[in-house]
Amino acid sequence: MINLSINNQRVSVQPGTTVLEAARKLNINIPTLCNHPDLCVAGNCRVCVVEQTGARTLIAACAMPVAEGMDIQTNTLKVRNARKHIVELLLSEHRSDCTKCYKNQKCELQALANEFAFGDTIFLDLTEDHPYTIDRSSPAFTKDDSKCIRCQRCVRTCFELQHISAIAVANKGLHQKISSFHDRPMSHVVCTNCGQCVNRCPTGALVEKTYIDQVWDAIYDPDRHVVVQTAPAVRVALGEDLGYDPGERVTGKMVTALRQLGFDSVLDTDFSADLTIMEEGTELLTRLKKVLVDGDKKTSIPMFTSCSPGWIKFIEHKYPEFLPNLSTCKSPQQMFGALAKTYFAQKKKLDPSKLVSVSVMPCTAKKYEADRPEMRASGYKDIDYVLTTRELAVMIKQAGIDFKNLESSHYDSIMGDSTGAAVIFGATGGVMEAALRTAYEIVTGKEVPFTNLNITPVRGMEGVKEATIKIEGCKPEWKFLEGAELKVAIAHGLVNANKIMKQVRNGKSPYHFIEIMACPGGCIGGGGQPIPTSMEIRKNRMKAIYSEDEHMVLRKSHENPDVIGIYKEFLGKPNSHVSHELLHTHYVERESY
Ligand code: SF4
Ligand code: SF4
Ligand code: SF4
Ligand code: FES
DSSP, rough: EEEEETTEEEEETTTTTTTHHHHHHHOOOOSSSSSOOOOOOOHHHHHTTTTTTOOOOEEEEOOOOOOOTEEEEESSSSHHHHHHHHHHHHHSSOOGGGGOOOOTTTOOOHHHHHHHSSSSSSSSOOSTTTTEEOOSSSEEEEEEGGGGGOHHHHHHIIIIIHHHOOOOOEGGGGEEEOOGGGGGOOOGGSSOOHHHHHHSSSSSSSEOOOHHHHHHHHOOTTTTTEEEOGGGGGGGGGGGGGOOTTTOOHHHHHHHHHHHHTTTTEEEHHHHHHHHHHHHHHHHHHHHHHTTTTTOSSSOOOEEEEOOOOHHHHHHOOOOOGGGGGGOOOHHHHHHHIIIIIHHHHTOOGGGGEEEEEEEOOOOOOHHHHHOOOOOTTTTTTTTTTEEEEHHHHHHTTEEEOOOGGGOOOOSSSSSOHHHHHGGGGGGTTTHHHHHHHHHHHHSSSOOOOOOOGGGGGGGGGEEEEEEEESSSSOGGGGGGOEEEEEEEEEHHHHHHHHHHHHHHHOOOOOOOOEEEEEEEGGGHHHHHHOOOHHHHHHHHHHHHHHHTTOOOOOOOGGGGGHHHIIIIOOTTOOHHHHHHHHHHHOOOOOOO
């Protein structure tokens, strides 16, 4: 252990710990901007400077490892003046129209300005002569150069966590900016719209494209019936923006709040997550039969999941030769939307042209997915507006709802019933676990051989996980699978997806079925989830997801009564003609700029 003193308090920490981390252990706050717990140290903003006894210059706490006997002061006059100058310099190049900014009151730069740089400044205002661009081309987020402090959190996120590098630092000095390939609009580069950069940007330079006003307009329009669906991961994170600690489940209160906001039908994406398992599980078993029994060379194995729109765009750009391996299933959001405008409208005697379909998602890429031209097989757009978890929290605050004191309530029927299998879609490994719970039972007539249905090898935060399930005791129609070892893999975060895809491309992948989610931790760590994020926060959300599963009466997708009902009344059977028309899709090869 290394012993040091910070503000005259002694602390012992592991070698390799930074001064910033040691200070946090003592609950001493050192401000930061470029630093983020998920990313490597950049050390470029210098806001975290502290004074070290005996050192000639101030040191950056986030970049300096501790040393035995160090004596650190975090709040001397020299330190405060240095931080004040740094913040003032940033503001001199910053279009500080806070009251009109989406990040107002949620901005790390604004918080520092409030702390250090109030009153007159000695620096010139350089914003007038400073050209800037606001790129609104992405359906998922807006990129505003005039709000950028060049901390490079976004660049590191896109490279380190997502292995994409859709953005990079261009130019030097005053002209330095975050740019895309040849400064193309973000809609025309390899960006997956995952929003991980948005989630880590400390200012209003990267913010989600918001549809709050459009949703209010729809709600207030008496001629419209507004249906809302909420994704599994929203219920374990929404609370963070409404005064709860990470990992609090607020499902029932959220449902009540949605009703109070004025949505006409409050339904659950978990219903269509269960449906996805029926469709995707059947597709997997059909593919396995074609390959193992019929020797069909045209059928592609491993099959990849297709729930994560950021992952879909990634494979379309980076590994297009493997598009036939992607399940043809739409994501649960899109399946839900297609059924809202058909089955739901018919059952409730509603005119689908007057039905507005809104989804609340942990994900900014869902905004992009909803706009894909393929997503309107019913003759109407499956989803009209996608709100992130953060946007829903804003609406709840705008409506003056006392969220903490709300009574809990249940989703409406139909398309409101769900199972624990659907809830775990929200965490990495969840789709795989849900699929295995159902597929194993379809094939053998027995439950998966794991205590309490918890398939623990596919759970957890490891970047790439794998598991082998031996199939024994098959029903007669599935005898060809008797004794087979089903090999599965799971990756979350596109940097890990890339590792799996390299293996597949090299012909060294032993897997039959692979789940990939674009975001770290899966949807619980989505780009539209509350800010901040960190491994600890994501782990708490994950615990809440599994706890929600354990609390459900039904925990297998094929037991969902609404799913059983829709096959009986509308779809026929999984992978039927109607299913293919409404619930399945196709993909497109894209260039890799
Ligand atoms: S980015 Fe922050 S400091 Fe800049 S205008 Fe927006 S709220 Fe204000
Ligand atoms: S866009 Fe945001 S995260 Fe990226 S450099 Fe600018 S301020 Fe930092
Ligand atoms: S949205 Fe994702 S892919 Fe696009 S620039 Fe940001 S981190 Fe990179
Ligand atoms: S937070 Fe330490 S240098 Fe930026």
